[in-house]
Amino acid sequence: MAKIRVLVGTRKGAFVLTSDAARRDWEVDGPHFGGWQIMHVNGSPADPDRIYASQWTDWHGQVVQRSDDGGGTWEPVGNDFSYDGETGTHLWYDGTPHPWDFNRVWHFEPSPDDPDTVFAGAEDAALFRSTDGGRSWKELSGLRTHSTGGAWQPGAGGLCLHTILIDPADTRRMYVAISAAGAFRTQDGGDTWHLATKGLRSEFLPDPEASVGHCVHNLAMHPSRPDTLYMQKHWDVCRSDDAGDHWTEVSGNLPSDFGFPIAVHAHEPETVYVVPILSDSQHYPPDGKLRVARSRTAGDEWELLTEGLPQKDCYVNILRDAMAVDSLDECGVYFGTTGGQVYVSPDSGDSWAPIVEHLPSVLSVEVQTIR
Protein backbone atom coordinates (compact mmCIF):
# COMPACT_ATOMS: atom_id res chain seq x y z
CA MET A 1 0.00 0.00 0.00
CA ALA A 2 1.27 3.45 -0.83
CA LYS A 3 2.72 5.66 1.87
CA ILE A 4 3.11 9.42 1.96
CA ARG A 5 6.15 11.13 3.41
CA VAL A 6 6.12 14.91 3.80
CA LEU A 7 9.50 16.58 4.24
CA VAL A 8 9.25 19.87 6.10
CA GLY A 9 11.99 22.46 6.55
CA THR A 10 11.43 25.06 9.27
CA ARG A 11 13.31 27.90 10.89
CA LYS A 12 14.26 25.60 13.76
CA GLY A 13 14.66 22.13 12.33
CA ALA A 14 13.36 19.51 9.91
CA PHE A 15 10.31 17.32 10.35
CA VAL A 16 9.21 14.15 8.57
CA LEU A 17 5.45 13.54 8.47
CA THR A 18 4.17 10.14 7.39
CA SER A 19 0.77 8.66 6.65
CA ASP A 20 -0.87 5.90 4.72
CA ALA A 21 -2.75 6.68 1.53
CA ALA A 22 -5.83 7.85 3.41
CA ARG A 23 -3.83 10.87 4.61
CA ARG A 24 -5.91 11.24 7.77
CA ASP A 25 -3.62 9.92 10.51
CA TRP A 26 -0.09 11.26 10.61
CA GLU A 27 3.09 10.55 12.50
CA VAL A 28 5.35 13.51 13.15
CA ASP A 29 9.07 12.78 13.43
CA GLY A 30 11.44 15.56 14.48
CA PRO A 31 12.84 18.00 14.98
CA HIS A 32 15.94 16.90 13.16
CA PHE A 33 18.82 19.40 13.47
CA GLY A 34 16.87 21.28 16.14
CA GLY A 35 17.66 24.97 16.29
CA TRP A 36 19.13 25.12 12.77
CA GLN A 37 17.31 26.76 9.89
CA ILE A 38 16.40 24.06 7.38
CA MET A 39 16.02 25.79 4.06
CA HIS A 40 14.87 22.75 2.09
CA VAL A 41 14.52 18.98 2.33
CA ASN A 42 14.03 16.96 -0.83
CA GLY A 43 14.08 13.28 -1.76
CA SER A 44 15.40 11.49 -4.82
CA PRO A 45 12.75 10.32 -7.30
CA ALA A 46 15.11 7.45 -8.18
CA ASP A 47 15.51 6.30 -4.56
CA PRO A 48 13.02 7.79 -2.11
CA ASP A 49 15.16 6.77 0.85
CA ARG A 50 17.86 9.19 -0.36
CA ILE A 51 17.05 12.63 1.04
CA TYR A 52 19.07 15.84 1.04
CA ALA A 53 18.62 18.66 3.56
CA SER A 54 20.03 22.18 3.49
CA GLN A 55 20.97 23.13 7.07
CA TRP A 56 22.12 26.66 7.82
CA THR A 57 22.53 29.33 10.44
CA ASP A 58 24.09 32.77 10.46
CA TRP A 59 26.56 31.46 13.05
CA HIS A 60 27.87 28.37 11.32
CA GLY A 61 26.94 28.77 7.67
CA GLN A 62 26.01 25.93 5.36
CA VAL A 63 25.82 22.24 6.22
CA VAL A 64 24.45 19.58 3.87
CA GLN A 65 22.80 16.57 5.44
CA ARG A 66 22.03 13.33 3.64
CA SER A 67 19.82 10.44 4.68
CA ASP A 68 19.91 7.00 3.08
CA ASP A 69 17.03 5.58 5.09
CA GLY A 70 14.14 7.90 4.42
CA GLY A 71 15.00 10.49 7.04
CA GLY A 72 15.58 8.21 10.00
CA THR A 73 19.31 8.88 10.25
CA TRP A 74 21.45 11.60 8.70
CA GLU A 75 25.08 12.20 7.79
CA PRO A 76 26.73 15.56 7.10
CA VAL A 77 28.28 15.50 3.63
CA GLY A 78 30.08 18.15 1.57
CA ASN A 79 29.59 21.86 2.15
CA ASP A 80 32.33 23.28 -0.08
CA PHE A 81 30.39 25.48 -2.50
CA SER A 82 33.27 27.29 -4.18
CA TYR A 83 32.45 29.39 -7.19
CA ASP A 84 34.21 28.32 -10.36
CA GLY A 85 36.97 30.71 -11.36
CA GLU A 86 37.09 34.44 -10.88
CA THR A 87 33.92 35.88 -9.42
CA GLY A 88 32.81 39.22 -10.68
CA THR A 89 30.15 41.42 -9.20
CA HIS A 90 26.39 41.67 -9.23
CA LEU A 91 24.41 44.68 -8.11
CA TRP A 92 23.80 45.31 -4.42
CA TYR A 93 20.53 46.71 -3.03
CA ASP A 94 21.82 50.25 -3.48
CA GLY A 95 22.72 49.63 -7.10
CA THR A 96 26.48 49.47 -6.57
CA PRO A 97 28.64 46.50 -7.66
CA HIS A 98 28.96 43.77 -5.02
CA PRO A 99 31.24 40.71 -5.13
CA TRP A 100 29.62 37.31 -5.47
CA ASP A 101 29.67 35.65 -2.03
CA PHE A 102 28.28 32.21 -1.18
CA ASN A 103 25.85 32.29 1.72
CA ARG A 104 23.55 29.26 1.67
CA VAL A 105 21.60 26.71 -0.36
CA TRP A 106 17.93 27.48 -0.91
CA HIS A 107 16.90 24.43 -2.88
CA PHE A 108 18.04 20.88 -3.67
CA GLU A 109 16.72 19.20 -6.81
CA PRO A 110 17.74 15.55 -7.06
CA SER A 111 18.08 14.05 -10.53
CA PRO A 112 15.02 12.09 -11.72
CA ASP A 113 17.14 9.04 -12.50
CA ASP A 114 20.26 9.01 -10.30
CA PRO A 115 20.14 9.33 -6.50
CA ASP A 116 23.78 10.47 -6.36
CA THR A 117 23.20 13.39 -8.71
CA VAL A 118 21.64 16.45 -7.12
CA PHE A 119 21.52 20.14 -8.03
CA ALA A 120 21.78 22.93 -5.47
CA GLY A 121 20.43 26.44 -5.93
CA ALA A 122 22.58 28.90 -3.99
CA GLU A 123 22.67 32.43 -2.64
CA ASP A 124 24.48 34.40 -4.09
CA ALA A 125 22.81 33.03 -7.18
CA ALA A 126 24.55 30.03 -8.66
CA LEU A 127 23.79 26.45 -9.58
CA PHE A 128 25.92 23.61 -8.23
CA ARG A 129 25.84 19.91 -9.04
CA SER A 130 27.02 16.89 -7.10
CA THR A 131 27.41 13.48 -8.71
CA ASP A 132 28.62 11.72 -5.56
CA GLY A 133 25.66 12.03 -3.28
CA GLY A 134 26.50 15.48 -1.99
CA ARG A 135 30.08 14.82 -0.95
CA SER A 136 31.50 17.28 -3.47
CA TRP A 137 30.00 20.12 -5.47
CA LYS A 138 30.90 21.76 -8.76
CA GLU A 139 29.43 24.98 -9.98
CA LEU A 140 27.75 25.08 -13.39
CA SER A 141 29.21 28.51 -13.91
CA GLY A 142 27.62 29.18 -17.28
CA LEU A 143 24.63 30.52 -15.37
CA ARG A 144 26.40 32.93 -13.02
CA THR A 145 28.59 34.16 -15.87
CA HIS A 146 25.57 34.82 -18.11
CA SER A 147 25.99 38.13 -19.91
CA THR A 148 23.36 39.70 -17.66
CA GLY A 149 24.87 38.48 -14.36
CA GLY A 150 26.46 41.79 -13.49
CA ALA A 151 22.99 43.37 -13.49
CA TRP A 152 21.34 40.86 -11.16
CA GLN A 153 20.14 42.41 -7.92
CA PRO A 154 18.95 40.68 -4.75
CA GLY A 155 15.37 40.55 -3.58
CA ALA A 156 14.54 40.97 0.09
CA GLY A 157 15.70 37.42 0.82
CA GLY A 158 19.02 37.82 -0.96
CA LEU A 159 20.20 37.04 -4.50
CA CYS A 160 18.94 33.48 -4.36
CA LEU A 161 18.50 30.71 -6.88
CA HIS A 162 15.42 29.12 -5.36
CA THR A 163 13.74 27.08 -8.09
CA ILE A 164 15.13 24.26 -10.23
CA LEU A 165 12.95 22.29 -12.65
CA ILE A 166 14.27 19.32 -14.64
CA ASP A 167 12.46 18.08 -17.76
CA PRO A 168 12.06 14.36 -17.01
CA ALA A 169 11.97 13.51 -20.73
CA ASP A 170 15.25 15.31 -21.40
CA THR A 171 17.20 15.92 -18.22
CA ARG A 172 19.63 18.19 -20.05
CA ARG A 173 16.80 20.73 -20.25
CA MET A 174 16.34 22.58 -16.99
CA TYR A 175 14.78 25.80 -15.77
CA VAL A 176 15.88 27.92 -12.83
CA ALA A 177 14.54 31.07 -11.20
CA ILE A 178 16.48 33.74 -9.36
CA SER A 179 15.18 36.58 -7.20
CA ALA A 180 15.36 39.22 -8.46
CA ALA A 181 16.92 38.40 -11.81
CA GLY A 182 14.36 36.25 -13.61
CA ALA A 183 14.01 32.80 -15.14
CA PHE A 184 16.56 30.95 -17.23
CA ARG A 185 16.60 27.77 -19.37
CA THR A 186 19.40 25.44 -20.34
CA GLN A 187 19.20 22.76 -23.01
CA ASP A 188 22.70 21.37 -22.58
CA GLY A 189 22.69 20.24 -18.96
CA GLY A 190 23.70 23.61 -17.54
CA ASP A 191 26.62 24.72 -19.68
CA THR A 192 24.76 27.56 -21.39
CA TRP A 193 21.66 29.44 -20.30
CA HIS A 194 19.02 31.52 -22.04
CA LEU A 195 16.86 34.19 -20.48
CA ALA A 196 13.23 33.13 -20.15
CA THR A 197 11.60 36.42 -19.25
CA LYS A 198 10.00 37.74 -22.42
CA GLY A 199 6.46 38.90 -21.76
CA LEU A 200 7.00 39.48 -18.04
CA ARG A 201 6.10 42.90 -16.73
CA SER A 202 7.23 44.26 -13.34
CA GLU A 203 6.02 47.73 -12.50
CA PHE A 204 8.75 48.30 -9.90
CA LEU A 205 11.42 48.30 -12.63
CA PRO A 206 12.43 51.49 -14.45
CA ASP A 207 11.61 49.57 -17.64
CA PRO A 208 8.76 47.23 -16.62
CA GLU A 209 9.52 44.94 -19.55
CA ALA A 210 13.29 44.76 -18.98
CA SER A 211 14.92 41.41 -19.71
CA VAL A 212 16.31 41.04 -16.17
CA GLY A 213 15.24 42.26 -12.75
CA HIS A 214 11.97 40.35 -12.45
CA CYS A 215 11.39 38.90 -9.00
CA VAL A 216 10.25 35.42 -9.94
CA HIS A 217 8.98 33.73 -6.78
CA ASN A 218 8.42 30.19 -8.03
CA LEU A 219 8.01 28.05 -11.16
CA ALA A 220 6.04 24.83 -11.68
CA MET A 221 5.79 22.30 -14.48
CA HIS A 222 3.79 19.15 -15.10
CA PRO A 223 6.12 16.32 -16.14
CA SER A 224 3.88 15.32 -19.05
CA ARG A 225 3.98 18.84 -20.54
CA PRO A 226 7.48 20.17 -20.02
CA ASP A 227 6.95 23.00 -22.51
CA THR A 228 4.27 24.51 -20.28
CA LEU A 229 5.55 26.46 -17.30
CA TYR A 230 3.66 28.28 -14.59
CA MET A 231 5.11 31.20 -12.65
CA GLN A 232 4.18 33.03 -9.48
CA LYS A 233 5.96 36.34 -9.78
CA HIS A 234 6.29 39.06 -7.16
CA TRP A 235 3.06 40.30 -8.65
CA ASP A 236 1.30 38.33 -11.44
CA VAL A 237 0.70 34.66 -12.12
CA CYS A 238 1.98 33.78 -15.59
CA ARG A 239 2.12 30.85 -18.01
CA SER A 240 4.40 29.96 -20.87
CA ASP A 241 3.49 27.34 -23.46
CA ASP A 242 6.81 27.47 -25.28
CA ALA A 243 9.36 26.48 -22.64
CA GLY A 244 9.76 29.99 -21.32
CA ASP A 245 10.24 31.84 -24.61
CA HIS A 246 7.12 33.93 -24.00
CA TRP A 247 4.98 34.49 -20.92
CA THR A 248 1.35 35.52 -20.61
CA GLU A 249 -0.28 36.78 -17.45
CA VAL A 250 -3.04 34.44 -16.24
CA SER A 251 -3.91 36.12 -12.94
CA GLY A 252 -7.55 36.44 -14.07
CA ASN A 253 -9.97 36.75 -11.17
CA LEU A 254 -7.52 36.13 -8.32
CA PRO A 255 -8.26 38.33 -5.28
CA SER A 256 -4.54 39.19 -5.32
CA ASP A 257 -1.93 38.03 -7.79
CA PHE A 258 0.87 38.48 -5.26
CA GLY A 259 2.09 35.26 -3.65
CA PHE A 260 4.99 32.88 -3.37
CA PRO A 261 4.41 29.19 -4.26
CA ILE A 262 2.79 27.66 -7.33
CA ALA A 263 2.06 23.97 -7.88
CA VAL A 264 0.51 21.74 -10.54
CA HIS A 265 -1.88 18.84 -9.95
CA ALA A 266 -0.19 15.45 -10.32
CA HIS A 267 -2.58 14.15 -12.99
CA GLU A 268 -4.20 17.25 -14.49
CA PRO A 269 -1.59 19.40 -16.28
CA GLU A 270 -3.97 22.35 -16.46
CA THR A 271 -4.91 22.36 -12.78
CA VAL A 272 -2.77 24.87 -10.92
CA TYR A 273 -2.62 26.09 -7.33
CA VAL A 274 -1.47 29.39 -5.81
CA VAL A 275 -2.07 31.07 -2.44
CA PRO A 276 -3.07 34.73 -2.85
CA ILE A 277 -1.26 37.09 -0.48
CA LEU A 278 -2.45 40.66 0.01
CA SER A 279 0.63 42.55 -1.12
CA ASP A 280 4.40 42.80 -1.09
CA SER A 281 4.23 45.09 1.91
CA GLN A 282 1.73 42.94 3.84
CA HIS A 283 2.79 39.34 3.61
CA TYR A 284 -0.51 37.82 4.75
CA PRO A 285 -3.74 36.69 3.05
CA PRO A 286 -6.44 39.19 2.02
CA ASP A 287 -9.18 39.74 4.62
CA GLY A 288 -7.50 37.40 7.12
CA LYS A 289 -8.79 34.42 5.10
CA LEU A 290 -6.43 31.62 4.14
CA ARG A 291 -7.58 30.54 0.70
CA VAL A 292 -5.90 28.36 -1.89
CA ALA A 293 -6.74 29.38 -5.45
CA ARG A 294 -7.20 26.58 -7.98
CA SER A 295 -7.49 26.95 -11.71
CA ARG A 296 -8.59 23.99 -13.81
CA THR A 297 -8.00 25.97 -17.00
CA ALA A 298 -4.25 26.60 -16.78
CA GLY A 299 -4.89 30.01 -15.27
CA ASP A 300 -7.19 33.01 -15.81
CA GLU A 301 -10.23 31.36 -14.13
CA TRP A 302 -9.66 30.68 -10.46
CA GLU A 303 -11.81 29.27 -7.66
CA LEU A 304 -11.04 29.90 -4.00
CA LEU A 305 -10.76 26.79 -1.84
CA THR A 306 -11.67 27.37 1.79
CA GLU A 307 -13.11 24.21 3.37
CA GLY A 308 -11.04 23.39 6.45
CA LEU A 309 -8.88 26.52 6.19
CA PRO A 310 -9.15 29.44 8.66
CA GLN A 311 -11.50 32.08 7.28
CA LYS A 312 -10.92 34.80 9.83
CA ASP A 313 -8.02 36.32 11.73
CA CYS A 314 -5.41 34.45 9.71
CA TYR A 315 -2.24 36.41 8.97
CA VAL A 316 0.33 33.78 8.04
CA ASN A 317 2.37 33.61 4.88
CA ILE A 318 3.14 30.62 2.64
CA LEU A 319 6.70 30.74 1.34
CA ARG A 320 7.84 29.86 -2.16
CA ASP A 321 9.01 26.29 -1.53
CA ALA A 322 6.27 25.43 0.96
CA MET A 323 3.69 23.85 -1.38
CA ALA A 324 3.76 20.43 -3.03
CA VAL A 325 1.55 17.62 -4.35
CA ASP A 326 1.57 13.85 -4.02
CA SER A 327 0.88 11.47 -6.90
CA LEU A 328 -1.79 9.20 -5.48
CA ASP A 329 -4.82 8.61 -7.72
CA GLU A 330 -6.67 11.32 -5.82
CA CYS A 331 -3.99 13.99 -5.84
CA GLY A 332 -3.05 15.37 -2.44
CA VAL A 333 -2.01 18.99 -2.06
CA TYR A 334 0.13 20.24 0.86
CA PHE A 335 1.39 23.54 2.14
CA GLY A 336 3.11 24.93 5.22
CA THR A 337 2.72 28.35 6.81
CA THR A 338 4.93 30.80 8.60
CA GLY A 339 2.66 30.11 11.59
CA GLY A 340 3.86 26.53 11.77
CA GLN A 341 0.86 24.73 10.32
CA VAL A 342 1.15 22.09 7.59
CA TYR A 343 -2.13 21.48 5.77
CA VAL A 344 -3.15 18.58 3.55
CA SER A 345 -5.95 18.26 1.08
CA PRO A 346 -6.46 14.61 0.12
CA ASP A 347 -8.98 15.57 -2.59
CA SER A 348 -7.17 17.92 -4.95
CA GLY A 349 -7.93 20.96 -2.83
CA ASP A 350 -11.66 20.51 -2.17
CA SER A 351 -11.13 20.14 1.58
CA TRP A 352 -8.22 20.74 3.92
CA ALA A 353 -7.07 19.64 7.36
CA PRO A 354 -3.99 20.43 9.40
CA ILE A 355 -1.43 17.65 9.71
CA VAL A 356 0.40 19.52 12.44
CA GLU A 357 -0.23 23.02 13.81
CA HIS A 358 2.57 24.24 15.99
CA LEU A 359 5.84 23.76 14.19
CA PRO A 360 8.40 26.55 13.83
CA SER A 361 7.82 28.79 10.84
CA VAL A 362 7.70 26.57 7.75
CA LEU A 363 10.21 27.29 4.98
CA SER A 364 9.69 24.31 2.69
CA VAL A 365 7.40 21.36 2.03
CA GLU A 366 8.10 18.45 -0.30
CA VAL A 367 6.08 15.26 -0.68
CA GLN A 368 7.16 11.73 -1.52
CA THR A 369 4.66 9.13 -2.70
CA ILE A 370 6.17 5.79 -1.79
CA ARG A 371 4.67 2.70 -3.41
Add this chain to the structure above:
Amino acid sequence: MTTVRVALPAHLRTLAGVGSEVRVEVPDAPTIDDLIEALEAAYPALHGTIRDRATARRRSFMRYFACGRDLSHEPTDQPLPDAVAGGAEVFSVVGAIAGG
Protein backbone atom coordinates in the same frame (compact mmCIF):
# COMPACT_ATOMS: atom_id res chain seq x y z
CA MET B 1 52.98 17.47 19.43
CA THR B 2 50.79 18.52 22.30
CA THR B 3 47.13 18.26 23.23
CA VAL B 4 44.80 21.24 23.62
CA ARG B 5 41.31 21.35 25.07
CA VAL B 6 38.51 22.97 23.08
CA ALA B 7 34.94 23.82 24.11
CA LEU B 8 32.42 24.05 21.28
CA PRO B 9 29.01 25.77 21.19
CA ALA B 10 25.93 23.57 21.39
CA HIS B 11 25.15 23.38 17.66
CA LEU B 12 28.68 22.32 16.81
CA ARG B 13 28.77 19.72 19.57
CA THR B 14 25.67 18.17 18.03
CA LEU B 15 27.04 18.40 14.51
CA ALA B 16 30.36 16.81 15.45
CA GLY B 17 28.77 14.30 17.82
CA VAL B 18 30.95 15.31 20.79
CA GLY B 19 30.54 16.43 24.37
CA SER B 20 31.19 19.79 25.94
CA GLU B 21 34.96 19.52 25.58
CA VAL B 22 37.18 17.86 22.99
CA ARG B 23 40.95 17.31 22.91
CA VAL B 24 42.92 17.65 19.70
CA GLU B 25 46.57 17.04 18.88
CA VAL B 26 48.43 20.09 17.62
CA PRO B 27 52.08 20.96 16.90
CA ASP B 28 54.17 22.38 19.73
CA ALA B 29 53.65 26.14 20.21
CA PRO B 30 50.27 25.94 18.50
CA THR B 31 48.49 28.85 16.90
CA ILE B 32 44.76 29.45 16.48
CA ASP B 33 45.16 28.29 12.87
CA ASP B 34 46.79 25.04 14.06
CA LEU B 35 44.02 24.44 16.56
CA ILE B 36 41.17 25.02 14.10
CA GLU B 37 42.89 22.92 11.43
CA ALA B 38 43.31 20.06 13.89
CA LEU B 39 39.68 20.42 14.93
CA GLU B 40 38.48 20.30 11.31
CA ALA B 41 40.71 17.30 10.57
CA ALA B 42 39.38 15.39 13.56
CA TYR B 43 35.77 16.38 12.91
CA PRO B 44 35.26 17.02 9.17
CA ALA B 45 31.65 18.12 9.70
CA LEU B 46 33.03 21.27 11.32
CA HIS B 47 34.68 22.44 8.08
CA GLY B 48 33.30 25.86 7.26
CA THR B 49 31.26 26.19 10.44
CA ILE B 50 33.83 28.13 12.51
CA ARG B 51 35.83 29.84 9.79
CA ASP B 52 34.88 30.54 6.21
CA ARG B 53 35.91 27.81 3.78
CA ALA B 54 37.01 30.19 1.07
CA THR B 55 38.87 32.80 3.12
CA ALA B 56 39.78 30.81 6.27
CA ARG B 57 38.65 33.85 8.28
CA ARG B 58 36.64 33.44 11.46
CA ARG B 59 32.91 33.58 10.74
CA SER B 60 31.53 36.85 11.95
CA PHE B 61 29.23 35.32 14.60
CA MET B 62 32.00 33.18 16.11
CA ARG B 63 34.42 34.27 18.85
CA TYR B 64 37.46 32.72 20.52
CA PHE B 65 37.89 33.05 24.32
CA ALA B 66 40.65 31.65 26.57
CA CYS B 67 42.37 32.56 29.83
CA GLY B 68 39.75 35.21 30.55
CA ARG B 69 40.55 37.01 27.30
CA ASP B 70 38.84 37.54 23.98
CA LEU B 71 41.30 36.21 21.40
CA SER B 72 38.94 36.71 18.45
CA HIS B 73 40.89 39.57 16.97
CA GLU B 74 44.39 38.26 17.73
CA PRO B 75 46.51 37.16 14.76
CA THR B 76 45.66 33.54 14.04
CA ASP B 77 49.25 32.67 13.21
CA GLN B 78 50.69 33.66 16.62
CA PRO B 79 51.24 31.18 19.47
CA LEU B 80 48.33 30.53 21.81
CA PRO B 81 48.75 31.35 25.53
CA ASP B 82 50.96 28.83 27.32
CA ALA B 83 48.09 27.73 29.54
CA VAL B 84 46.09 26.71 26.45
CA ALA B 85 49.08 25.10 24.73
CA GLY B 86 49.84 23.19 27.92
CA GLY B 87 46.27 21.96 28.37
CA ALA B 88 45.64 23.79 31.64
CA GLU B 89 43.08 26.15 30.09
CA VAL B 90 40.26 25.45 27.64
CA PHE B 91 40.06 27.29 24.32
CA SER B 92 36.40 28.22 23.89
CA VAL B 93 34.73 28.62 20.50
CA VAL B 94 31.71 30.77 21.28
CA GLY B 95 28.64 31.65 19.23
CA ALA B 96 27.58 35.30 19.38
CA ILE B 97 24.58 35.99 21.57
CA ALA B 98 22.20 36.98 18.81
CA GLY B 99 19.22 35.80 16.84
CA GLY B 100 15.85 34.49 17.81
